[in-house]
Amino acid sequence: MKKNVLIIGAGGVGxxxxxKCAMHNDVLGDIxxxxxxxxxxxxxxxxxxxxxxxxDSSKKLYSRRVDAMDIPSLINLIKETQSEIVINxxxxxxxxSVLEACIxxxxxxxDTAIHEDPDKVCENPPWYGxxxxxxxxxxxxxxxxxxxxxxxxPGVVNSWCALAKDEYFDTIDxxxxxxxNAGSHGRYFATNFDPEINFRxxxxxxTWNNRQWMLQKVHxxxxxxxxxxxxxxxxxxxxxxxLHSLSKNIDANSVRFWMGxxxxxxxxxxxxxxxxxxxxxxxxxxxxxxxxxxKVLKALLPDPxxxxxxxxGKTCIGNxxxxxxxxxxxxxxxxxxxxxxxxxxxxxxQAISYTAGVPPVAAAILVARGDWxxxxxxxxxxxxxxxxxxxxxxxxxxxxxxxxxASFTPPVIESLESV
Numbered sequence: 001m002k003k004n005v006l007i008i009g010a011g012g013v014g015x016x017x018x019x020k021c022a023m024h025n026d027v028l029g030d031i032x033x034x035x036x037x038x039x040x041x042x043x044x045x046x047x048x049x050x051x052x053x054x055x056d057s058s059k060k061l062y063s064r065r066v067d068a069m070d071i072p073s074l075i076n077l078i079k080e081t082q083s084e085i086v087i088n089x090x091x092x093x094x095x096x097s098v099l100e101a102c103i104x105x106x107x108x109x110x111d112t113a114i115h116e117d118p119d120k121v122c123e124n125p126p127w128y129g130x131x132x133x134x135x136x137x138x139x140x141x142x143x144x145x146x147x148x149x150x151x152x153x154p155g156v157v158n159s160w161c162a163l164a165k166d167e168y169f170d171t172i173d174x175x176x177x178x179x180x181n182a183g184s185h186g187r188y189f190a191t192n193f194d195p196e197i198n199f200r201x202x203x204x205x206x207t208w209n210n211r212q213w214m215l216q217k218v219h220x221x222x223x224x225x226x227x228x229x230x231x232x233x234x235x236x237x238x239x240x241x242x243l244h245s246l247s248k249n250i251d252a253n254s255v256r257f258w259m260g261x262x263x264x265x266x267x268x269x270x271x272x273x274x275x276x277x278x279x280x281x282x283x284x285x286x287x288x289x290x291x292x293x294x295k296v297l298k299a300l301l302p303d304p305x306x307x308x309x310x311x312x313g314k315t316c317i318g319n320x321x322x323x324x325x326x327x328x329x330x331x332x333x334x335x336x337x338x339x340x341x342x343x344x345x346x347x348x349x350q351a352i353s354y355t356a357g358v359p360p361v362a363a364a365i366l367v368a369r370g371d372w373x374x375x376x377x378x379x380x381x382x383x384x385x386x387x388x389x390x391x392x393x394x395x396x397x398x399x400x401x402x403x404x405x406a407s408f409t410p411p412v413i414e415s416l417e418s419v
Contacts, residue, residue, distance in 0.1 A: 001368055001369065001370065002084040002085050002108060002367055002368045002373060003028065003029035003030075003084055003085075003368060004028070004029040004030045004031075004032075004081065004082050004083045004084050004085070005021050005028050005029065005030070005031050005032070005083060005085045005086075005087060005364060006032050006034060006077065006078060006081055006083035006085070006086045006087070006107070007021065007031065007032065007033045007034065007087050007089065008034050008035070008066070008068050008074075008086065008087070008088045008089065008090050008094070008098055009035060009068075009088065009089035009090035009091075010033055010034075010035035010037065010040035010041045010043075010044055011040075011089065011090075011193075011194065011304065011305060011353075012193065012304045012305040012308075012349065012350070012352070012353035012357075013089045013112060013151070013193070013353050013356045013357045014033065014035070014044065014089045014090075014357070015044050015047065015305060015347070015348070015349055015353060015357070016347055016349050016353050016354050016356070016357025016358060017087055017089055017357045017360055017361055018031065018033050018044045018045070018048055018061075019044075019047070019048050019051070019053050019346075019347040019348075019349070019357075020347075020357065020358055020361035020395065021087075021361050021364070022048045022053045022054045022055065022061055023053050023054075023055050024055065024361065024365055025054065025055050025056050025059040025061070026055055026056045026059075027365055027368050027369070028085070028361075028364055028365065028368055029059055030059050030060040030061075030062075030081070030082075030083075031059070031060070031061045031062075032060075032062055032063065032064055032077075032081045032083060033045065033061075033062075033063050033064075034063065034064040034065065034066040034068075034077060035063075035065070035066070035090070036065065036066070036067055036068070037065075038063050038064065038065040041063035041064070042063050045061055045062070045063060047347075047348050048061060049061075050348075051346075051347065051348065053347070064077060064080075064081070068088075068090050068094040068097060068098055069093075069094055069097050070097070071097050071100050071101050071104075074097065074098060074100075074101035075101045075104050075105055078101060078102070078105045078107050079105060083107055084106075084107055084108060085107065085108045085110070085364050085367060085368065086098060086101075086102050086107045086108065086109055086110065087110050087111075087360045087361075087364060088109065088110060088111040088112075089111075089112055089356075089357070089360070091194060091196075091197065092111070092113045092114060092115055092116040092197060093115075093116055093117070093118050095111050095113075095114075095115035095116075095131070095132070096115055096131055096132075096135075098111070099111075099132070099135060099146060102144060102146065103135070103138055103139065103142055103144050106142070106143070106144065107144075108144070108145045108146070108147075108364075108367050108373070109144065109145070109146040109147070110146075110147045110150050110360050110363060110364065111147075111148060111149065111150070112149065112150060112151030112154075112155065112356055112359075112360060113149065113151065113154070113197070113241060114127050114128060114131075114132070114148075114149065114154070114241040114244065115127075115130075115131040115132060116197070116200065117131075118280070119280075121200050121203045121204075121280060122200070122201075122203045122204040122206065122239065124206075124213075125206050125208075125213045125243075125244055125247075126213075126244040126245070126247065126248065127241065127244040128148065128244050128245055128379070129244075132146075132148055132377065133377070135377065136376070136377045139376055139377040140375070140376045140377070143375040143376075144375065144376070144377070145367060145372070145373050145374050145375055145376065146376070146377040146378070147363055147367075147372065147378060147379075147380065147383070148245070148377065148378070148379050148380070149241055149242060149245065149379060149380060150359050150360045150363045150380055151355075151356040151357075151359055151360065152317060152336075152355040152356050152359055152397075153177060153179055153240065153241075153242060153257070153317055154240070154241040154242035154245070154379075154380065155242075155356075155359045155360075155380055156317075156336070156355075156359050156380075156388075156389075156392065156397065156399075157177050157242055157317065157319055158242050158245065158246060158379060158380035158381040159380050159381065159383070159385045159388050159389060160319045160334040160385070160389070160399070161175055161246055161250050161252075161255075161319060161321070161381050162250075162380075162381040162382075162383070162384075162385040163334070163385040163386065163389060164319070164321045164323075164332065164334065165250060165251075166385060166386070167386075168321070168325065168330065168332055169321065169323040169324065169325055169330060170323070170324055170325050170326065170327075171251075171323050171324045172250065172251065172252040172253075172321060172322075172323040173252065173253050173254070173322045173323050173324075174252065174253060174254045174255075174256070174320075174321070174322045174323075175246065175250065175252050175254070175255045175256070175319055175320075175321050176254075176256050176257075176258060176319070176320040176321075176408055176410070177240070177242065177255075177256070177257045177258065177317075177318075177319050177320075178225060178227070178235050178258045178260075178316075178317070178318050178319075178320060178408070179235075179257070179258065179259045179260065179315075179317045180227060180230060180233045180235060180259070180260030180315065180316050180317075181260060181313075181315045181351070181352065182227075182230035182231070182233060182260075182313050182314055182315065182316065183311055183312060183313030183314060183315060183340045183350075183351065184311070184312050184313050185302075185307040185310070185311050185350070186310055186311075187302055187307065188268075189264075189265070189268045189301070190301055190302045190304070190307055191301060191304060192304055192307065192350065192352035192353075193304050193352060193353070193356070194298070194304065195294070195297060195298045195301050195304075196280075196294050196295070196297075196298045199269075199278045199294060199297075200280065200294075201238065201239065201240070202218045202219070202238075202269070202273075202278070203218070204218070204239060205217065205218055205220075205237055205238055205239045206239040206243070207237060207239060207243065207256050207257070207413065208243050208246070208247040208254060208255045208256065209254045209256060209413045209415070210253060210254060211253055211254075212415070213247075214413060214414075214415035215415055216237055216413065216415070218238075219236045219238075219261065219266060220236075220237070221236065221237040221410065221411060221413065222234055222235070222236050222237075223235055223258065223408065223409075223410050223411075225258075225406070225408055226406045227316045227318070227335075228316060228318075228333070228335060228337065228400070228402065229314060229316060229337045230313075230314055230315075230316045230337070233260045233316075234260060234261065234262070235258035235259060235260045235261075236258060236259060236260075236261055237256060237257070237258055237410070237413070238257050238258060238259045239257065240257035240259075242255075242257065243255050243256070243257055245379035245381065246379075246381060249379060249381045249382055250381055252323075256410070256413075258410075272297065276293055277293045277294070277296070277297045278293070278294055278297065279292065279293045279294060280292050280294050281293075304350075304352070304353070305349075305353070307350050308340075308343070308344050308348060308349050308350040308353075309344060309348075311340035311341065311344065311350045311351070312340055312341055313339075313340055314337055314338060314339050314340065314351070315336075315337070315338045315340075315351045315352065315355065316335055316336070316337050317335060317336055317338075317355065318333050318334055318335025318336070319333070319334045319335070320332075320333050320405065320408040321333075321334065330403075330404075331403075331404060331405060331407075332401055332402065332403055332404075332405065333401070333402045333405035333408075334399060334400075334401050335399075335400055335401075335402075336355070336397055336398060336399060336400065337398075337400070338351040338354060338355050338397070339351060346396070354396070354397075355397065358392065358395055358396055358397050359388075359392065359397070361395070362388060362391045362392050362395055363380075363388065365391065366387060366388060366391065371384070371387055372384075372387075372388075
C-alpha cells in the first residue's frame with residue numbers, strides 16, 4: 001500500500017488537492033506541499049487547518065521549497081519526505097522533470113495537464129507522443145505507475161469515455177466534450193487558471209475528426225447547447241489535451257472539445273491578442289530588458305485563486321456521446337454540475353480549481369489501495385472507470401447521465417491542415 005503524498009504546486013488546484021488529501025490522510029499518510037514560493041504552501045496549510053479539514057492530526061501536513069525544474073533537488077525532496085505518491089499540479093513546463101524524479105525514486109507520478117515546452121506552442125499532434133509517451137518503456141521497466149492527465153478535462157472526461165465504452169455502447173461514433181462555466185467572478189476580465197497556460201491553448205485548434213487530425217481557426221466554430229441546470233450556453237471548438245490520448249485509446253470516429261466563452265471574454269481576448277499581449281515571444285523594452293508580453297499580462301490579471309470569495313453560479317462539464325447499443329442508435333450526456341459558492345464554503349476554492357483538484361486525490365486513494373497501482377504509464381481512459389467514478393461521487397463530484405439528451409449537432413468541420 002502506497003503512502004505519503006508530495007504535492008508540487010501551490011496554485012488554485014494545489015489548494016484543492018491539499019485540502020482533499022488532508023481529508024483522506026488516514027489513507028494517504030503524511031502530506032508535503034512544495035513550490036518555489038514556500039509562503040504559498042503555508043497559506044494553503046493555514047486554510048486546511050482553518051476549515052478543520054485535517055482528518056488525522058497524527059499525520060504531518062507541512063511545506064518545502066523546491067525548484068521543480070531541478071531534478072536532483074526533486075529526487076532529494078521525494079526521498080526526504082518518504083513520499084510514495086507525487087501529485088504534480090505545477091505549470092506543465094515542469095512535467096518531464098517531475099516525472100524523471102519519480103522514475104529515479106520509484107514514486108507514483110500524476111499530473112493534470114499535458115507537458116509543454118515553453119518555446120513551442122500547439123505542436124503537431126498527438127501531443128503525448130512528443131514527450132510523455134516516449135518514457136512509457138522506462139516506466140514499465142522500472143515498475144513506475146504514471147497516470148497522465150488526472151484532472152477533470154483531461155481526467156474525469158477520459159474516464160467517462162471508458163465508462164461509456166464499458167457500460168453504454170457497443171460502438172461509439174462521436175464524443176463531444178463540452179465545458180462551460182456559467183459562473184460570475186465579478187472582475188472585468190480574468191482567467192480561471194494560469195493565464196499564460198490558458199492563452200497558449202488559443203493559438204491553434206487541433207481536433208480529431210473523422211479519424212484524422214484537423215486544424216481549425218480559434219473560436220471560429222460555435223454551437224449553442226442547452227445544458228442541464230445552466231441552460232443554453234455558447235461553446236466553441238477548441239484544441240485540448242484529452243483528444244491526444246482518446247483518439248488513440250477509444251475507438252471513435254471523432255473526439256472533439258468545446259469550451260464556453262461569453263461575448264465579453266472573446267472581445268477582450270481579441271483586443272489583447274491583436275495588440276500582441278498574448279504572445280510568448282520576448283520583446284525588448286526601452287531599458288534593453290527582454291520580456292514575453294504574456295508574462296506581463298499574467299502579472300496584471302487577477303490570480304485565479306483570488307477569484308474564489310464571492311464567485312457565484314455553476315459549471316457544467318459533460319461528454320455528449322453518440323453510438324450504438326444492441327444495434328440501436330444511442331446518445332447519452334454524462335456530466336457534472338459544480339457550484340462555485342459551495343466549493344468556497346467547503347475548501348475556500350472556486351469550482352474550476354475544485355473540479356481539477358479532486359480527481360487526482362481520488363486517483364491517489366485508488367493507487368494507495370492498490371486498485372490503480374498499475375506499474376506502468378497510462379492515460380486515464382486505460383484504467384477501470386467504475387471505481388473512480390463511484391469514488392468521485394463520494395468526494396464531491398457527482399456524475400449524472402441523461403439518456404437521449406437534447407441533440408448536439410456541430411456544423412461540418414473542414415480541415416485547414418491535417419497530419
